[in-house]
Amino acid sequence: MDRHLTADFAEACFLVDLSPVVRRRDIGEPGLRSLRRLALVVDAAVELARDPDAKLFLVADRSLRAGAREEFNDPADVRVLRDWVRRGLVEELEDADGRVLELCEMTGIPVITYDYYRDARVEFPFLQGNTDDFLQPTPGPDGTVRLMPLDMGVASDAQISRKSEETVLKKQGLLGPQRKPRSEVVRRNWRCPDARCTLYDTRKGSSVMLPRMRGGVPTCDLHSLELVDDGPRTATAQVKLMLDGACVARFTLEDGSTVRIGRRPGPNGIALHGLVPAERAARISRVHVELRVTGGVVRVEDVSSYGTRWRPTAGKTGPGPWRDLGTGARREFRGGDELELTEGVVLARSGRRFPTELAQEWQRRTPPSGGGSGAVTRMY
Template sequence: MEKHLTTNYKEACFLVDLSNVVRRQDLGEPGLRSLRRLGLVVDAAVELARDPDLKLYLVADRSLRLGGRHEFTDPADVRLLGQWVRRGLVEELGDADERVLELWAMIGIPVITGDRYRGAREDYPFLQGNTDDFLEPVPGPGGTVRLVPLDMGVARPDEISRKSEEDALKKQGLLGPRRKPRSEVVDRNWRCPDRRCTTYDTRKGSRVLLPRMHRGVPTCEQHGLELVDDGPRTATAQVKLLVGGKVTARFTLEDGSTVRIGRAPGTGDIALHDLLPGDLAARVSRAHAELRVAGGMVRARDVSSFGTRWRATAGRSGPGPWHELPKDASRDFRVGDELELTEGVVLARSGRRFPAELSQEWQRRTPPSGEGSDAVTRMY
């Protein structure tokens, strides 16, 4: 098996998402993790390529080796994996997904994985509908493995949001059992003991990042210090602006807030004028929709001259039909729902449950409204 591994990705015939392969319990022997599954994948790759000297480039999450060594069927697998890492036969990172996709985009060789990378669809839009560049290992006859083309499908915006959140939590070590967020950490504010550090401080910084778990303790990535619990995190809701189907901005709203969104609604509200082409901006009212956040729930109301349409997109059968948003009453704006201000301009309720930025940073930096002013700060 080792003769088929290379330290140089330029020599490889395939990239391998090793963490995904090793954890595939439907392949080979039973157990949570097994390096023998890689051997079956190597055999399948050699057969598919008809090349007895085929080379594979392996990329793995650091947690595969260090975070679950007790889950390996054979303890010798952990030692062997460690040797490969030291010799450069496995590129080991905190988050392998980003590196796998970076190499795939850069050199264009097929990737062996079962991951659909739904959380990466915004950064790598050519994943949507891709049927050519990914191969999934599946069980074959007699305990063998076959490599079959993997249809990446087209992920809905709400699916992308939820998976992006999960990926961010995973990267910071904040996914607990059954891939549930560690709410005891995510739902709290944190502060670094170093007074110069504003990375996690909601009162000083312009961004609030998630803590990094190190040996079970929330830790500052910049200073390596144990973070101080700074009280409960204020409930928030995130809204995305899609122009022509592409996400161009995000806005995080605090619990208890009421904001109007439109072309130039006024001080303290969300202005879209500088985010829209002139022809689209002209079809959006100065104040178009009103969002009210209370108890983590969002309600929307039409306040426009042109009308606003609403639909749910999270149903099993795909997006539902468009309905007129009422003017005289508000309605629930749930995760996955969309508001169409005009054709090509949509507000979507994100599935993200934690703020990537300070909730009110866009508000603090919004000058008085005006058609030509920089009336909104983009939040990414």
């Protein structure tokens, strides 16, 4: 199972709220706590992601290991957990919920959980009415587990106003341990004072980690040193390439950039010829659409000979009807919008607000060989 766990959420397909999974008694074996349940969830995640190497990032409350150890069916589970925590494969915190929601909000990586987080609706408004970001393990046939989308529902005004009041009290330090707002942290670049460190530095790696807050200070996870502010983080927008509903690639676009996407759009463009099957690539223009990113807003222009269709999907009633974009027309390409270049080949705006991949990193990637008809990985 270890090979499906990761200490780096940048490579994770799913976040796991571990404590409720280990304690959930309708999956796996009977008993109060069992890691066998996690194994079933890993199988389900691999299946859903259609990726035999899918990785999960686990977050757990300290209380999972501390105390009540006799509740584990297998005493060896406690040792396995201790080993995972030591190796960073389980992030162990006082408050796992806050960390899970923070990571989900910042990265858009879906969460495997049983919790509706009703007490966190004010701090994390994206929970309200959310049907995309949360998955619940449910019993499947023959002792297997399936991951079903969890409808988070909308908490009532009364519930929210009560929570708002608590939040105000909390901000004034009148309520329990304070969780500081962190947007001022994630909108900056950070650098570790250790010159060899590549975790956060935008000039050294192909992706950057979000800083860990320790005692209210952004701190290097590896060196435990206070990070140095390295200026504002460039705004980015992320576009996903979907093939028959599965995401085959993500492209992080830098603010101020103009990017041409098509079969073979030339230097600095996003070439689809190796990414989609040849017979469909043939129906995509050499330069099909042009995306322009300004101040976080993405505009799309159809420059194709074959035409492009557009639809919104974020509405309350599900995806809207496909409409022709119109050659030469330019329109805003918002979160939830989809552009269909040819049948089953769709560009979608990613929900990730702070992608870990650096802007324009795809320009440095080696294009895949072959016709793109091989294994398709769903990337959430």
